[in-house]
Every structure is written in C-alpha cells, then in structure tokens.
Amino acid sequence: MNELPTTAVSPLDAGAAVGDYVQILKPRVMSLVVFTGVVGLVLAPGHLHPFLAAVAILCIAIGAGASGAINMWYDRDIDAVMRRTAGRPLPAGRMAPGEALGFGCVLAVGSVAVMGLAVNWVAAELLALTIAFYVFVYTMWLKRRTPQNIVIGGAAGALPPLIGWAAVTGDVSWGAIALFAIIFFWTPPHFWALSLYRAEEYAAAGIPMLPVVAGARETKKQMLLYTLVLWPVTAAPWLLGVSGALYAVGAGGLSLLFTVAAIRVWRDESDRSARQMFAFSLAYLSLIFVLLLVDHGLGGGR
Amino acid sequence: MADDPQDARMRTIRARNRALLLVLLGLVALFYVLTFVRMGGH
Numbered sequence: 373m374n375e376l377p378t379t380a381v382s383p384l385d386a387g388a389a390v391g392d393y394v395q396i397l398k399p400r401v402m403s404l405v406v407f408t409g410v411v412g413l414v415l416a417p418g419h420l421h422p423f424l425a426a427v428a429i430l431c432i433a434i435g436a437g438a439s440g441a442i443n444m445w446y447d448r449d450i451d452a453v454m455r456r457t458a459g460r461p462l463p464a465g466r467m468a469p470g471e472a473l474g475f476g477c478v479l480a481v482g483s484v485a486v487m488g489l490a491v492n493w494v495a496a497e498l499l500a501l502t503i504a505f506y507v508f509v510y511t512m513w514l515k516r517r518t519p520q521n522i523v524i525g526g527a528a529g530a531l532p533p534l535i536g537w538a539a540v541t542g543d544v545s546w547g548a549i550a551l552f553a554i555i556f557f558w559t560p561p562h563f564w565a566l567s568l569y570r571a572e573e574y575a576a577a578g579i580p581m582l583p584v585v586a587g588a589r590e591t592k593k594q595m596l597l598y599t600l601v602l603w604p605v606t607a608a609p610w611l612l613g614v615s616g617a618l619y620a621v622g623a624g625g626l627s628l629l630f631t632v633a634a635i636r637v638w639r640d641e642s643d644r645s646a647r648q649m650f651a652f653s654l655a656y657l658s659l660i661f662v663l664l665l666v667d668h669g670l671g672g673g674r
Numbered sequence: 675m676a677d678d679p680q681d682a683r684m685r686t687i688r689a690r691n692r693a694l695l696l697v698l699l700g701l702v703a704l705f706y707v708l709t710f711v712r713m714g715g716h
Contacts, residue, residue, distance in 0.1 A: 386683035390693045421716040423707060490708050 388467035395461055396444045396472050397437030397479075404657070405436040405532045411661045412536030412551055415614055415668055420491075420540045427490045428539035432532055434483040435499045439506040439528070441476030445469055446511050450577040456570065487539075495539040502531040516578065519585040526559030527552075550608035551664075557605050558657050561595040561634060565650035568592070569643035595649075596634040603627045606660055609673075615664055616672020622663040630656050 409432040413425055420428070444451065444462055452463035461467035480503050488496030510525030533551035534544055567574055567581040568591060574581040583591045606627050610620035633649040640646075667673070 386686040387690065389686050390689050393690075393693075421711055421714075423711050424716060427704065427708065486704075490712070 388461055388471055392461035392467050393475060396441045396467065396475070398440030398444075399437075401440060401529075402433050402436045404654075405529070406433045407658070408551070408555060408661055409433075409532035409536040411664050412533030412548060413539055414536075414665060415533075415547065415551070415609075415673075416537040416540035418540045424491055425539070428487065428495060428536065431483045431487040431491070431495075431499060432535055434479050435487075435503050436532070438476045438479035438483060439503050441472050441479065442503075442507045443511045445472040445476060446507075447515075448472075450516075450579060453577040454570075454573045456573065487535075491539045492542050494542050494544075495535050498531060498535045498538055498544075502528050502535065505531070517580065519580050519582040521580070522563040523560050526556050526563075529559060530555035546612050547609065547614040550605075550612055550614065553605045553608060554602070554660060555657065557598055557601050558653065561598045561630075562650065562653040562657070564591050564595050565637065565646045565653060568637070568646040569650075592634070592638045596631070596638055599627070599631040599634040602630060609664060614673050615667045616670070618670065618672055619663045619667035622667075623660055626656055626659055626663075 406429060410429055413420065413428060444460060447457075448460075448462040448469060451457035451460050457463065462469060462472055480500075484496050484500045484503070487499050506525070506528035510521065510528055514521040514525050530552045533555070534548045537548035537551070538544055564582055568583050568588060571581065571583040571588070575584045582594065603624070606623040607620060609615040610617070610623070630652065633645070633652050636645040637649050
C-alpha cells in the first residue's frame with residue numbers, strides 16, 4: 373500500500389480549524405446583536421421562563437452567526453481585496469467556500485427551527501426574516517449596487533430587539549419598533565464614519581459606499597443629519613412609556629455627544645475625527661441599551 | 675521547529691471532531707431540558 377506523500381498536504385486537506393469556524397460567525401458583531409436582543413427580551417411586558425429566554429438568546433446569536441458565515445461566503449472576493457478583511461478564513465485560504473456556505477445554512481435553519489419549537493413561531497419568523505434580509509437584500513442585492521446599502525441593509529441589524537421582544541409577547545408592538553428604530557438610524561453614521569477613513573479600500577473593492585460615490589463632504593452632512601434624527605428616535609422609548617426619566621436624560625446626553633462627534637467630523641479634514649466617531653458610535657449604542665436596562669431595573673417606564 | 679504536515683492535519687481534524695461532539699451533546703441536553711420546561715406548561 374502506498375504511503376501518503378507528506379509534502380503534498382495543504383491546510384485545506386484537513387478542512388478548516390475550529391477557530392476559523394468561530395471567526396466566520398463574526399463574534400464581535402454577534403455580541404452586539406445578542407446584547408440588543410437581550411434588552412428587547414427584558415423590556416417586553418410579560419414573562420418568559422428563564423431557560424426559554426436563554427434558548428431565545430442562543431438562537432438569536434446562532435442566527436446572527438449564520439448570517440455572518442453566509443455573508444463571508446458571498447463576499448470572499450471583495451474580502452480578499454480589503455486589508456481589513458483579507459485575513460478572514462476564506463480569502464486567506466484556510467476554509468473552502470462550500471464549508472462556510474454549508475455551515476451557515478445549517479446554523480440558519482437550525483436556529484430558526486429551535487426558536488420556533490422552543491419559544492414561539494413569531495420570534496422564529498422574525499429571525500428567519502433577519503437572516504434572509506441580511507443575506508439576500510443587504511449582501512447579495514444592495515451592498516455592491518447602491519450607496520444606500522447600509523441604510524436599507526441596516527434593518528437586518530436592527531431586528532434582534534424585535535425578536536427578543538416577540539420571544540416574550542408573541543407579537544410586535546410600538547415599544548419594540550422604537551428599539552428597532554434606534555439601531556436603524558444609528559447604523560448609517562456608524563458605518564459611514566468607518567467608510568470615511570477606509571474609502572480607498574471600499575473603492576478598490578468596488579463597493580459604492582457613500583464617501584466613494586458622493587464624496588466626504590456629502591457623507592459628513594448625512595452623518596450629522598442622522599445624529600439629529602437620533603434625538604427624537606432615542607427619546608421614543610420614554611415617550612411610549614417603555615422607559616423612565618433616567619433613560620430620557622441619559623439618552624439625550626449621549627445623543628448630544630454623538631452630534632458633537634459628527635460636527636467634529638464635519639469640521640475635520642483628516643481621518644482622526646472619523647476614527648473617533650466610529651469608536652464612539654459603538655459606545656453610544658451600547659450605552660443607550662445599557663441605560664434602557666438600568667432604567668427598567670430601577671422601575672422606569674409605565 | 676516546523677510541524678509535520680500530517681500531524682498538523684490530524685490535530686485539526688481531532689479538534690474539529692471534539693468540537694462537533696460537544697455541540698451534539700449540547701443539543702441533546704438542550705432538547706432534554708426543553709422537553710421538561712415545555713411539558714411544565716411554559
């Protein structure tokens with residue numbers, strides 16, 4: 373019997389490593405998705421058994437990971453062009469495209485099925501909608517075609533609080549839509565801050581981000597407008613009685629700081645302010661949702 | 675010192691198999707507990 377030639381073994385012969393499978397789930401994106409989903413679940417009126425709540429959160433996390441895996445499968449050509457994404461398992465050649473697609477599809481179907489069987493089918497349908505919207509509408513349709521890609525596509529990232537809410541109540545109400553709107557209107561200034569200092573990479577990859585298509589000045593104007601829209605939008609949970617005065621004051625202060633960051637970006641011709649705004653945008657959204665949790669814990673809202 | 679490619683290959687496969695085993699055991703435990711919780715009227 374012939375022995376296997378040891379020199380001919382490539383890393384792909386063994387398939388991808390466990391760490392590569394974890395990486396294509398985009399764990400950092402997943403953590404923010406899970407957090408906003410938890411807030412939706414906690415703020416929803418009603419009660420859900422703690423184990424079922426944990427299962428709902430697990431399904432949201434796995435569904436988000438599945439979206440990330442399928443996104444990495446589809447975008448492997450442009451990921452290879454951009455410095456920020458060239459080290460991902462697919463463009464780096466550590467994982468075969470079929471492995472990523474299969475993994476993503478199994479997780480997508482599994483997370484929706486378990487959500488439906490364990491929690492309720494409204495939450496499962498919303499999870500399926502989120503995955504489908506991210507994969508088909510954002511990744512495959514909008515991302516490479518229009519500078520409004522992350523405006524419309526941002527809906528996928530904004531849906532997790534709705535799923536958490538629906539896991540408890542079995543429906544979608546105005547309070548849940550307010551949480552959705554906060555993330556939806558936060559997404560454009562967040563991603564445009566990033567794309568301002570990565571414009572060359574996006575242009576090289578052929579992605580029509582707003583700074584590439586309309587220029588830095590127009591992008592900065594749009595970012596400023598979105599931060600102003602976030603003032604009433606972040607006040608909505610308080611106006612709807614979902615949260616109390618503590619949240620309203622905190623959200624107002626944070627929105628003021630976010631607008632100040634956008635004004636700095638508007639005035640600054642270098643990348644420095646855009647980088648700072650991108651970092652602050654992550655803190656902004658996290659703190660808004662932390663405030664919602666804290667306020668709820670202290671008995672805020674009606 | 676460079677790893678033998680065959681050893682590296684076997685290590686990768688073994689680690690993946692162990693991870694898969696953990697996931698499957700986790701799913702069994704999940705459905706086991708889930709059955710009791712749902713049968714309890716939740």
